[in-house]
Amino acid sequence: MIIRTERTTLEPISPALARRIVERDERDGDAWHPEYPFADELGPLRGLAESTVSDPIFTMYLIRDADGSAVGGLGFFGPPDSDGRVEFGYGLVPAARGVGLGTEAVVGALSFAAAHGAERAAAETDVTNVASQRVLLKAGLAETGRTATTVSFAREL
Numbered sequence: 001m002i003i004r005t006e007r008t009t010l011e012p013i014s015p016a017l018a019r020r021i022v023e024r025d026e027r028d029g030d031a032w033h034p035e036y037p038f039a040d041e042l043g044p045l046r047g048l049a050e051s052t053v054s055d056p057i058f059t060m061y062l063i064r065d066a067d068g069s070a071v072g073g074l075g076f077f078g079p080p081d082s083d084g085r086v087e088f089g090y091g092l093v094p095a096a097r098g099v100g101l102g103t104e105a106v107v108g109a110l111s112f113a114a115a116h117g118a119e120r121a122a123a124e125t126d127v128t129n130v131a132s133q134r135v136l137l138k139a140g141l142a143e144t145g146r147t148a149t150t151v152s153f154a155r156e157l
Contacts, residue, residue: 001056001057001112003061003108003109003112004108005104005105005107005108006104007065007066007100007101007104008063008064008065008066008101008104008105008108009063009064009068010061010062010063010064010074010105010108010109010112011061011062011064012054012056012059012060012061013045013048013059013060013061013062013073014054015048015049015050015051015052015054018045018046018048018049018060019049021036021037021045021049022037022042022045022046022049030070031064031068031069031070032069032070033069033070033071033093033095033096035093035094035095036070036071036072036093037073038072038091038092038093038094040091041072041073041091044060044073044075044089045060045073048060048075055076055078055079057076057079057112057113057116058076058078058079058080058086058113058116058118059075059076060073060074060075060076061073061074061075061109063090063092063096063101063105065096065101071092071093071095071096071101072090072091072092072093072096072101072102072105073090073091074088074089074090074105074106074109075088075089075090076088076109076113077089079117080113080117080118080119080120083119083120084117084118084119084120085118085119085120085121085122085154086113086118086120086121086122087121087122087123087124088106088109088110088113088121088122088123089123089124090102090105090106090109090123090135097131098131102132102135103135103138103139106135106136106139107139107140110139110140110155110157111157113157114157118157119156119157120154120155120156120157121141121154121155121157122144122152122153122154122155123136123141123152123153123154124150124151124152124153125150125151125153126149126150126151127146127147127148127149127150127151133151133153136153137153139155140155141153141154141155142154142155
């Protein structure tokens with residue numbers, strides 16, 4: 001299912017597409033930004049590429065900007081748990097950062113998750129990634145914990 005916001009489109013990534021992204025096998029219509037995929041996304045993409053089945057809702061998504069260029073990714077770490085909690089992560093290529101696309105994509109994805117049974121959302125970011133922390137706060141999440149290396153955030157949906 002495609003998730004649309006004012007300036008972003010989130011398109012589900014199938015295992016086959018994940019394999020092509022990892023291999024950088026770009027084809028007509030893919031429109032991957034030259035910096036995509038970024039290094040932090042390769043691990044989750046490899047995991048999805050190796051899977052035989054992916055959840056149609058709580059999966060990984062390409063983030064496309066208003067021009068249709070794939071500038072990042074957002075992924076759920078599976079469907080909601082028994083408490084209705086869904087974990088997610090996201091990232092944008094450096095050229096797409098700082099203009100609100102991350103916040104917009106997170107808000108759209110969490111609204112979508114809520115419409116499909118999630119009751120709470122959680123995310124973690126590196127303690128030094130202040131920009132990501134701002135995105136999560138702007139998307140309505142609140143800090144719930146901190147270690148020497150990570151900051152945890154959560155929100156009721």
